[in-house]
Structure formats: C-alpha cells, structure tokens
Amino acid sequence: MTAPHPPAAPVQVLELHDMTVDYGPVRAVEEFTGWVGNGEVVALLGSNGSGKSTILRAVSGIVPMAAGRVAFCGHWIQGMKPSRIVRLGLIQIPQGRLVFPDQSVEANMLLGAHSRGRPDRSVRDDIAELFDRFPRLAERRRQPAGTLSGGEQQMLAIARGLMARPRMLMLDEPSLGLAPIIQQQLFETLRSLADMGLGILVVEQLAHLALTIADRGYVLDRGQLVAWGTPDELRSSGRLVEAYLGSDRT
Ligand SMILES: Nc1ncnc2c1ncn2[C@@H]1O[C@H](COP(=O)(O)OP(=O)(O)OP(=O)(O)O)[C@@H](O)[C@H]1O
Ligand SMILES: [Mg+2]
Structure with missing residues (x-):
C-alpha cells in the first residue's frame, strides 16, 4: 500500500x-x-x-x-x-565485509560512489577525507582489498558505503x-x-x-x-x- x-x-x-x-x-x-x-x-x-x-x-x-x-x-x-x-x-553495509578482493582499496572506494553518477572532483575530495579518517586504508590504498585483514575489510566496506554520501x-x-x-x-x-x-x-x-x-x-x-x-x-x-x-x- x-x-x-x-x-x-x-x-x-x-x-x-x-x-x-x-x-x-x-x-x-x-x-x-x-x-x-x-x-x-x-x-x-x-x-x-x-x-x-x-x-x-x-x-x-x-x-x-x-x-x-x-x-x-x-x-x-x-x-x-x-x-x-x-x-x-540509505545504505546497507553488506554482511561479511563484501569487498571486491582483486580491486585495490581505492578502486573499491570509487565503486562506492557509483550511485552519485560520473566521478568528479567531489569524489576525489571524499576519498581524501575518508583516508584521513581511516589512515590504515590510506596506507593500503593500492593493495588488493582481498589482502586486507578482517577488520580492515570491514572498515573498507564502511568507507565504501560512505562514498555514496x-x-x-x-x-x-x-x-x-x-x-x-x-x-x-x-x-x-x-x-x-x-x-x-x-x-x-x-x-x-x-x-x-x-x-x-x-x-x-x-x-x-x-x-x-x-x-x-x-x-x-x-x-x-x-x-x-x-x-x-x-x-x-x-
Ligand atoms: N529466505 C527465507 N525463506 C524462508 N524463511 C526465512 C528466509 N530468511 C529468513 N527466514 C526465516 O525468518 C526468520 C527471521 O530470520 P532473520 O534472518 O531475519 O533472523 P535474524 O534475527 O537475523 O537471525 P540471526 O541472528 O541468526 O542472523 C527465521 O525464522 C528464518 O528462518
Ligand atoms: Mg541475521
């Protein structure tokens, strides 16, 4: 109804x-x-x-x-x-820390901005801001997401969700x-x-x-x-x- x-x-x-x-x-x-x-x-x-x-x-x-x-x-x-x-x-963070394992940390975060349309300056700014908030992700930005620890993958799943603003x-x-x-x-x-x-x-x-x-x-x-x-x-x-x-x- x-x-x-x-x-x-x-x-x-x-x-x-x-x-x-x-x-x-x-x-x-x-x-x-x-x-x-x-x-x-x-x-x-x-x-x-x-x-x-x-x-x-x-x-x-x-x-x-x-x-x-x-x-x-x-x-x-x-x-x-x-x-x-x-x-x-309204974003639901997937259960089991579903990240794209072969993609880098940064690429996973870019994917989170998908619902915002074409990536622009604001997407880059948001990634920079989230890397400030999650320094462990910043250090591992080029690492394949599948190689992160469980806790890091959970943080990445949240960071990716936040990319949708x-x-x-x-x-x-x-x-x-x-x-x-x-x-x-x-x-x-x-x-x-x-x-x-x-x-x-x-x-x-x-x-x-x-x-x-x-x-x-x-x-x-x-x-x-x-x-x-x-x-x-x-x-x-x-x-x-x-x-x-x-x-x-x-
Ligand atoms: N796809 C489905 N088909 C039939 N029954 C289902 C389905 N998914 C969940 N249920 C039933 O609905 C009820 C609630 O399930 P739900 O997964 O929401 O519980 P939950 O509180 O999240 O449990 P848990 O703490 O174990 O994750 C359960 O009895 C479950 O068996
Ligand atoms: Mg449940």
Whole structure:
C-alpha cells in the first residue's frame, strides 16, 4: 500500500510503522514499529532467527513487506526498488565485509560512489577525507582489498558505503569474526559517524558491546518487539538481559 501523501516533515531519519514481513507461510516480523533519529545509533538485538536481518532487508527493499510503511527522510520507501532507496541516501553495509578482493582499496572506494553518477572532483575530495579518517586504508590504498585483514575489510566496506554520501547506514553484525579490540574500534567508528549526523541502525549479537555506544535499542523475539529503550533501561531488566542480550559483557 502506498500512502497518498509524503510523511510529515521528518523528525526521524527512518521510521518503521507496523512492518510485517512473511517468507511464504513463515511470519518473520510482525508489526514492528521503531525509528532512528539523525545522529543516533540504534541497536537491533535479539536471538537467532528473531527477524533482525529481515527488518534490514525489508527497509532496503530487498524483501517485500506484507504490511506496514517505512518513511526515510520525508519519503515513503516501502515498495521502492533497492537502487532508488540507495540513491535517497540509505545504505546497507553488506554482511561479511563484501569487498571486491582483486580491486585495490581505492578502486573499491570509487565503486562506492557509483550511485552519485560520473566521478568528479567531489569524489576525489571524499576519498581524501575518508583516508584521513581511516589512515590504515590510506596506507593500503593500492593493495588488493582481498589482502586486507578482517577488520580492515570491514572498515573498507564502511568507507565504501560512505562514498555514496548517505544520510543513514545499516549494518548487519559488523563485528562478526573480528578480534575484540577491533570490534571496539569498529563501534567507536560508528559512534563518531553518528556524532557527525548520520543515522545508524546496527544489528548485533554482541548486545553489551553495541549498547556501550548506542543511544537506544530494540529487542526482538520471534518476530515480535519485546523491549526497547536506552541502554540503561535495557540493561536494568535482569530478565531481559538473561533471555535476549547474551553474555558478551566484558
Ligand atoms: N529466505 C527465507 N525463506 C524462508 N524463511 C526465512 C528466509 N530468511 C529468513 N527466514 C526465516 O525468518 C526468520 C527471521 O530470520 P532473520 O534472518 O531475519 O533472523 P535474524 O534475527 O537475523 O537471525 P540471526 O541472528 O541468526 O542472523 C527465521 O525464522 C528464518 O528462518
Ligand atoms: Mg541475521
């Protein structure tokens, strides 16, 4: 269903209203409502199979919604093609740090600017700026991306996403397979990107780690929203911590 009017002037960068997603007879997400504000990091938490990745896929337009609406920066985006959603500035960083392994670090970053049309001066300026932000990538700019460490590839995947000049990033378990110290750095990077005004929605198994930098979190169980709030609010529920937030506390 497409809404007849654009949503009211957006207060939040992303708003999900009663999102329901089915895979055939399997209901993966049921009437999820939530939002991400400008400059906010929001963590999407919950046990395996609870629907977290499905929510990201549905927002990106990769899987259709059975019901509900999604507003992004003043546009209704439910039913839109993924490529159009990307052009509006909503970027999902692919899971598993998918970089083009044979291409150089710099070439991977150029590919991230694809949705901006022909490369121009501003693309070069953005690459220079991102190399300032990620000095390890700058040092390895001519190296094939496949030879980077896991943490470096994750940074490259994020840098490539930023080349599209997004207003919001979504990430699905970005910490997977990374050493604890690199996981920490990764989340600090996400925090600093949000502090520059980006909205960030991050799915994470390491709930305690995510909650060290998140502004708010949503907790899912079998497709249902079971809790939401600030990190302190979520942590203060002992039952919730035990049931859904895992034991990654360090
Ligand atoms: N393509 C698909 N076809 C059928 N069912 C699917 C498909 N993808 C996901 N599901 C089901 O939808 C539910 C939610 O899956 P989803 O991948 O969103 O969970 P998740 O919270 O991301 O889990 P995890 O933490 O393990 O990544 C699960 O029951 C899953 O089996
Ligand atoms: Mg998942």
